[in-house]
Amino acid sequence: xxxxxxxxxxxxxxxxxxxxxxxxxxxxxxxxxxxxxxxxxxxxxxxxxxxxxxxxxxxxxxxxxxxxxxxxxxxxxxxxxxxxxxxxxxxxxxxxxxxxxxxxxxxxxxxxxxxxxxxxxxxxxxxxxxxxxxxxxxxxxxxxxxxxxxxxxxxxxxxxxxxxxxxxxxxxxxxxxxxxxxxxxxxxxxxxxxxxxxxxxxxxxxxxxxxxxxxxxxxxxxxxxxxxxxxxxxxxxxxxxxxxxxxxxxxxxxxxxxxxxxxxxxxxxxxxxxxxxxxxxxxxxxxxxxxxxxxxxxxxxxxxxxxxxxxxxxxxxxxxxxxxxxxxxxxxxxxxxxxxxxxxxxxxxxxxxxxxxxxxxxxxx
Numbered sequence: 001x002x003x004x005x006x007x008x009x010x011x012x013x014x015x016x017x018x019x020x021x022x023x024x025x026x027x028x029x030x031x032x033x034x035x036x037x038x039x040x041x042x043x044x045x046x047x048x049x050x051x052x053x054x055x056x057x058x059x060x061x062x063x064x065x066x067x068x069x070x071x072x073x074x075x076x077x078x079x080x081x082x083x084x085x086x087x088x089x090x091x092x093x094x095x096x097x098x099x100x101x102x103x104x105x106x107x108x109x110x111x112x113x114x115x116x117x118x119x120x121x122x123x124x125x126x127x128x129x130x131x132x133x134x135x136x137x138x139x140x141x142x143x144x145x146x147x148x149x150x151x152x153x154x155x156x157x158x159x160x161x162x163x164x165x166x167x168x169x170x171x172x173x174x175x176x177x178x179x180x181x182x183x184x185x186x187x188x189x190x191x192x193x194x195x196x197x198x199x200x201x202x203x204x205x206x207x208x209x210x211x212x213x214x215x216x217x218x219x220x221x222x223x224x225x226x227x228x229x230x231x232x233x234x235x236x237x238x239x240x241x242x243x244x245x246x247x248x249x250x251x252x253x254x255x256x257x258x259x260x261x262x263x264x265x266x267x268x269x270x271x272x273x274x275x276x277x278x279x280x281x282x283x284x285x286x287x288x289x290x291x292x293x294x295x296x297x298x299x300x301x302x303x304x305x306x307x308x309x310x311x312x313x314x315x316x317x318x319x320x321x322x323x324x325x326x327x328x329x330x331x332x333x334x335x336x337x338x339x340x341x342x343x344x345x346x347x348x349x350x351x352x353x354x355x356x357x358x359x360x361x362x363x364x365x
Contacts, residue, residue: 048351130297142189
């Protein structure tokens with residue numbers, strides 16, 4: 001559901017002709033089609049309210065080019081993805097074999113089922129992700145296999161992957177100070193099983209109006225044998241995740257959605273950590289070309305050291321969007337985020353709030 005061509009909240013996440021529309025492949029041959037997009041973002045952040053701590057940006061924030069192959073009963077996808085921060089990544093590289101009678105098997109690099117909001121820009125209702133202030137809480141792509149069974153309006157699936165989260169994300173401390181995390185790739189798993197594995201189980205329901213997604217995940221991580229590098233000693237933990245979301249479309253004009261995401265990390269060295277995140281959103285299609293969306297999201301991260309830590313935020317976002325053509329979208333967003341003291345220095349640039357305003361243009365096919 002969420003992660004089909006991206007973190008897609010069911011096949012009806014975006015109503016036809018809305019501002020952020022679903023993918024429409026460009027046919028190259030009877031068996032090969034291309035898809036992709038490029039988006040540019042002009043943004044402004046104001047940290048705090050004194051007008052001093054601010055920054056602006058103007059850049060191509062994401063670009064993707066993919067190819068879909070259809071040689072039934074086998075289909076395949078391969079795509080590359082680029083952002084200013086991560087460079088070029090091999091995003092999708094997988095094949096699916098339709099076994100028949102509702103069963104299918106997929107292997108390669110594919111997207112996680114976890115999360116409601118889309119990964120790909122053209123399918124998003126907002127410029128920013130609601131969980132953006134909890135960096136890397138919701139995973140993206142990983143390597144492995146999954147098997148799915150579809151019946152009536154339901155789907156169930158189980159995936160075994162190299163990792164739910166790329167373990168390098170937790171590689172901070174070394175004997176000499178802080179380790180560089182340039183090796184971390186946010187759009188893939190860790191590419192190995194020697195340090196553990198991940199499992200996802202998913203249930204989805206979609207009747208065209210009502211869509212529901214329920215996913216449970218577990219990451220097993222084995223202790224490191226590299227005693228010369230303290231960084232590895234700080235990376236390994238068992239992680240338990242639960243995610244549930246629901247979306248309802250009224251009269252093909254109004255989309256209401258809610259999500260709750262929970263994560264628990266267990267480790268022998270770092271303190272145990274529990275995190276949750278949730279959102280409620282509504283999108284109204286005002287005309288065939290113009291839509292307006294609003295979202296409230298909040299998150300909390302709690303851990304125990306000698307004392308305790310508790311970091312939380314809440315965020316309100318509003319996005320108007322206009323479909324200039326079926327392939328070109330112009331959208332704006334303004335949001336306000338509030339952080340408590342434990343988080344303001346991490347994600348608030350030392351301030352307890354952040355106001356963002358941005359305009360995005362996205363060409364997709």
